[in-house]
Amino acid sequence: MAEQQDWNSLSDTEFRKIFRSWVDENCPMRLRNMRKQRPVFDELADWYHALADKGWLSPVWPQEYGGMGLNAAKHIIYVEEWARLGCPRIPDHGIGLVGPLLIEFGTEAQKAHYLPRILSGEDVWCQGYSEPGAGSDLASLRTAAVRDGDSFIVNGQKIWTTLAHCANWILLLTRTSRDEKVKQKGITVLLVDLTSPGVTVRPIENLRQEADFCEVFFENVRVPAENLVGEVDKGWNLAKAVLGHERIFLGAPSRPEVALSRLEQLAEARGAFADPAFVARYARLRLDLYDLGSAFERFAKQLRDDGTLGADVSVLKIFCSELYQKITEETLDIAGEEARFLDDLPTGNGEVDAMNLYLDSRALAIFGGSNEIQRTILAKAVLGLPS
Structure with a gap:
């Protein structure tokens, strides 16, 4: 049973002591100070589930959704102690990106379906933002999503997609229309099942000879319209909102x-x-x-x-x-x-x-x-x- 408490009512010193003590006692030593910067889910599954069972997997989610509900001050302590103890970075796109996005902008049906599956580890997410011609200039993305009845048809390519090879879902930024003057307009956020027909994931080996990154290809991939987050053509502000902190x-x-x-x-x-x-x-x-x-x-x-x-x-x-x-x-x-x-x-x-x-x-x-x-x-x- 996940532990629930008003962590924000504690002093910073008291919260730091409680958090540090439990994490230090429960994070396996074999996972401390790993050479591998981004381990895959299977390497960390036991630790992931231990955090979820404790209720400490998602620090900023409200407690009603299974999170700790930490304010900014306590979240900073969480991150500081995590680093100080040498804990590994878990596959966290679901926790840090998809969860907050759905909590703020998702439908009740989306929250009820996806949030518990993130906490259980059933759904492991990656982030489909960068493209070969749209990295730092993300607003230039070209991966297209065209409405077709009760679905979107997606075609395009994403690159530098972290841990896509061990994920089964991707938070995807797509182009649904084009404004020649304001390229941030016409961007739409979709939730895409990576096991869908037409999706191809290819790992990219980095300088450390590890496959942290991938390129992901979409060829006539059919995505249910219910997987739209927010409104069509208004996804840019959603994408920015969850990257603030x-x-x-x-x-x-x-x-x-x-x-x-x-x-x-x-x-x-x-x-x-x-x-x-x-x-x-x-x-x-x-x-x-x-x-x-x-x-x-x-x-x-x-x-x-x-x-x-x-x-x-x-x-x-x-x-x-x-x-x-x-x-x-x-x-x-x-x-x-x-x-x-x-x-x-x-x-x-x-x-x-x-x-x-x-x-x-x-x-x-x-x-x-x-x-x-x-x-x-x-x-x-x-x-x-x-x-």
Whole structure:
């Protein structure tokens, strides 16, 4: 029976203690600090079901739908402790994207059908947004959905679809009409069964030789009209609405923190702290991490105070991703010629996944809106510069 309590009535300290204690006791050690950044559902099924049984799988869903109902402050603590304990990232598109979308914009029938199946793990979701010609410029998407009686017929292609090969449903952005002046118009959100005839999923191996991403092809795929979320041609605002709080978590200091701890570990083993030049570089990275933590806390306070974030939060992702890259580059320098190995490097006090972290740091500057796009947002929305 899922545990229900008014978690928001607890002090932050008390909630952090309760959450940390249970997660630390129940998250299997074999899943802690995994090299694999995005494990598939089957690798995490027991932990997924344990969280669901506890009622702690979906932190921000209202409790009436099986969630914890956390406010922004408690959600930040949830994410911080998750990272601090080295817990794996579960396949979370259903929890973090589809669930909130349906709770806010879905029909009662959609909520009653899909939400319990997300919590049970019967439906595993992926996100069908990016296309070969519409990545950071998502509004240029071309995957088409044409109404045909009580169905939509979908044709097109999505790419960089995370974990599509282990999902059975996809939240799909489609083009249902075209406005030559405003390309954000004419976009519609559909819920699509990936086992439907005409769907083809092809995994894409990444730099770490893992198949995190996929391309998904749709050839005359028939989607029931009841799988429409919101209104036809008005899906752009829905898509943006559920990505609001994601922006702050893309700039959370957890990745650079892990990377710096690995750098320290390797540097100690290789005697690098005897080199004044390295100590100076390390000190700069450490101070930058303190600054990132302070910046993250400033935006977190905005969420706690009024629940809104401005466009200036884009600076967090830029700062976080570039610091992550600098730390992992320094780690490769310390590793020397061994940096070329994908295998973890022994230090006498555990192992350091130097190359794995370096390759992962390349991706953070791209996904969730590339750093170039983040700089454009800052230039236009914060500095008021012309296009």
